[in-house]
């Protein structure tokens with residue numbers, strides 16, 4: 001923390017950042033975001049379109065459990081790597 005005048009340090013570059021919200025996974029039963037550690041994470045390769053219409057090239061499945069109500073669930077993340085569309089040549 002600088003005790004000097006406010007503002008960005010001279011050497012810092014001005015980077016225009018996109019602001020992206022990354023919500024934690026959440027229990028459907030009680031809304032808690034507290035969960036047990038993931039076990040046996042799976043990554044399934046395969047290209048397609050996710051439920052929100054965005055392209056994906058793999059799906060990550062992470063079994064967990066709510067720490068507040070003990071509901072088991074699968075956390076699912078749609079991964080997209082441009083150029084990794086699984087083209088056959």
Ligand SMILES: [Zn+2]
Pocket residue numbers: 027028029030031032066067068069070071
């Ligand atoms: Zn819960």
